Amino acid sequence: xxxxxxxxxxxxxxxxxxxxxEDLRQGAREGKPVCWILxxxxxxxxxxxxxxxxxxxxxxxxxxxxxxQQKRPEEVAEEKGYLRETCSYTRIHMGCTLLSEEDRxxxxxxxxxxxxxxxxxxxxxxEWVEWGDDVRKRFKVPIFxxxxxxxxxxxxxxxxxxxxxxxxxxxxxxxxxxxxxxxDWIKLAEIINMGRQAQDMRxxxxxxxxxIPAPATIFDWATALGxxxxxxxxxxxxxxxxxMKQEMEERVARKEGAVVGExxxxxxxxxxxxxxxxxLSKKLASRGANVVTSAYMWGFFPTxxxxxxxxxxxxxxxxxxxxNRNLDWQINHVAQLCExxxxxxxxxxxxxxxxxxxxxxxxxxxxxxxxLDIPAIFIEADVGDESFYSEAQVDTRLQALLEMIDAxxxxxx
Amino acid sequence: MKAVAxxxxxxxxxxxxxLDLQGQLLSYSIVAAGMVNxxxxxxxxxxxxxxxxxxTSDIGSIxxxxxxxxxxxxxxxxxxxxxCHARGAHWLMPHVRMVIDxxxxxxxxxSVDSEGRVANFAMNDKCAxxxxxxxxVMSQALAVDLAAMGTLSLTSTNPAQVSSLxxxxxxxxxxxxxxxxCPTVDIVAGLHEAIGRRVVSMVKGVGIHPPVMMSGGVAxxxxxxxxxxxxxxxDILVPxxxxxxxxxxxxxxxxxx
Ligand code: SF4
Numbered sequence: 001x002x003x004x005x006x007x008x009x010x011x012x013x014x015x016x017x018x019x020x021x022e023d024l025r026q027g028a029r030e031g032k033p034v035c036w037i038l039x040x041x042x043x044x045x046x047x048x049x050x051x052x053x054x055x056x057x058x059x060x061x062x063x064x065x066x067x068x069q070q071k072r073p074e075e076v077a078e079e080k081g082y083l084r085e086t087c088s089y090t091r092i093h094m095g096c097t098l099l100s101e102e103d104r105x106x107x108x109x110x111x112x113x114x115x116x117x118x119x120x121x122x123x124x125x126x127e128w129v130e131w132g133d134d135v136r137k138r139f140k141v142p143i144f145x146x147x148x149x150x151x152x153x154x155x156x157x158x159x160x161x162x163x164x165x166x167x168x169x170x171x172x173x174x175x176x177x178x179x180x181x182x183x184d185w186i187k188l189a190e191i192i193n194m195g196r197q198a199q200d201m202r203x204x205x206x207x208x209x210x211x212i213p214a215p216a217t218i219f220d221w222a223t224a225l226g227x228x229x230x231x232x233x234x235x236x237x238x239x240x241x242x243x244m245k246q247e248m249e250e251r252v253a254r255k256e257g258a259v260v261g262e263x264x265x266x267x268x269x270x271x272x273x274x275x276x277x278x279x280l281s282k283k284l285a286s287r288g289a290n291v292v293t294s295a296y297m298w299g300f301f302p303t304x305x306x307x308x309x310x311x312x313x314x315x316x317x318x319x320x321x322x323x324n325r326n327l328d329w330q331i332n333h334v335a336q337l338c339e340x341x342x343x344x345x346x347x348x349x350x351x352x353x354x355x356x357x358x359x360x361x362x363x364x365x366x367x368x369x370x371x372l373d374i375p376a377i378f379i380e381a382d383v384g385d386e387s388f389y390s391e392a393q394v395d396t397r398l399q400a401l402l403e404m405i406d407a408x409x410x411x412x413x
Numbered sequence: 414m415k416a417v418a419x420x421x422x423x424x425x426x427x428x429x430x431x432l433d434l435q436g437q438l439l440s441y442s443i444v445a446a447g448m449v450n451x452x453x454x455x456x457x458x459x460x461x462x463x464x465x466x467x468x469t470s471d472i473g474s475i476x477x478x479x480x481x482x483x484x485x486x487x488x489x490x491x492x493x494x495x496x497c498h499a500r501g502a503h504w505l506m507p508h509v510r511m512v513i514d515x516x517x518x519x520x521x522x523x524s525v526d527s528e529g530r531v532a533n534f535a536m537n538d539k540c541a542x543x544x545x546x547x548x549x550v551m552s553q554a555l556a557v558d559l560a561a562m563g564t565l566s567l568t569s570t571n572p573a574q575v576s577s578l579x580x581x582x583x584x585x586x587x588x589x590x591x592x593x594x595c596p597t598v599d600i601v602a603g604l605h606e607a608i609g610r611r612v613v614s615m616v617k618g619v620g621i622h623p624p625v626m627m628s629g630g631v632a633x634x635x636x637x638x639x640x641x642x643x644x645x646x647x648d649i650l651v652p653x654x655x656x657x658x659x660x661x662x663x664x665x666x667x668x669x670x
Binding site: 362369375377378392393395396397399400403404407408410411 | 496
């Protein structure tokens, strides 16, 4: 019935991604210290401004999983003792660093440079701390751990932000001592400013998805995600979102949807099933289903970016990020997205090896479904480990969701 | 056109139901599929047609359902077993508001509205824990006839504690129970209780809505039905042939086509 109509501009970033990893390797070859970031992406500007190459571990793992290059690293991680239940991002990333020469040529053609130091944040997920401890022991490198308090109430936001700002100052001292470089505060302000411009473009593009048919799906946003993560604060990230926004505007004017024959509008909770990214988007589109909104997909983008106060901007965006908020806040947030984007049903992806982001999913699903009277389903899968994916199970659940939407429409008619 | 058909291709069996154009049951057939395959689907349909003394050309619309629903190339449309069990249950007992379907390799809890449409549902994850296949493996391990397990467990006064529903772990657990001298009836009753607890957690996820019907092959097991009735504190209704509820629902959809 329907079919995918992907945004061309969402793919613009693939060259930027390749360039990013090339720069990383080049930096390592030149003898620059390499930073691994296990935690919040928003810490990267402070490393970029020092001119130090970094790897955001989750993004690399997702990047490999989306290209089906994750299997061997996962196996290697298991062979080295990582349990199958360990976060698959951890297994993929660590597996990559532990690949033999022979495996490496089959999987990646390049090696993830070992870390010279590591930045960890503990907000939203405790895995990063344990993972970081493993990295510290394995590579014997210095680590800076930044504690991000959970934001139970709005009234605690300023106190929590100031607390994190204090730690960011300590982190800067750590960075300067470890790299023997001086922080370039002007550059940092420029990066924050660029981040704000990218965010403004992205937010404007996001709003366009309220149109029926929606000019983009979360799969388009996901396609651009890696590149935007890796080019955070660089002009490319603004360019990618600007081009996406422009293409979406053209589509809106032509009433052209990202799913040809859009019949159902869905929301997605949880992360992407990266190894099944393509088949899932096609499967949904073939039934006329367009996933038009997702808290996760848009959740990492800063709401407050003030170039005159970079540390506060960074702190604020660790504290106030969607995954660091309590269940009531998340329910209100997802329900609001579903209303704003005129959603017919909700898909909750329960990721088998990432409990951090799906611990409260059942309550969230029930509450949103009841409040808006929309059907909701779970699909059990994983962010990176495709052995947790059962196509028949997912098919049945997705089809049943659409049948429930049809039944509800008939009832209303 | 004299009839419509619903074909349910499950993981262990294929089922077909034929309805006449007034919605009356003409015939049904159940074929052990071994594994999901097209041949079993065709064979099952042919059997039902023969039983109803019809010809293939008499069949108008065909709707397929079940795990193998997309394999049924001779079908006009496929619909999930979730919608089909809800519709079939409603046709059999219109007052039913919840269906517990435990089939060969999965189990589902479906809440049904007054029109026989799905209001909500929960499914087990991709592991076959606590399903028909699980009972089959346990019956082999205990050397007890599968069909006799239900009545056998009714005589137990002291069900054994079976903590795992993983087919592999439960098998070793019951072997060690037997080695410790635990009577077979108590082990079987313990297995049924383990299944019951698992289903109850799914029911609680959806919210209990009596009257409750049980469908699928495991509904023929009186031991499981009794445990579920006790745990849910409500009667469990079981139709005369619980295995064909999904195929029946598919046939009703075919009639509506
Ligand atoms: S457990 Fe989840 S949130 Fe934590 S690192 Fe893994 S994927 Fe990310």
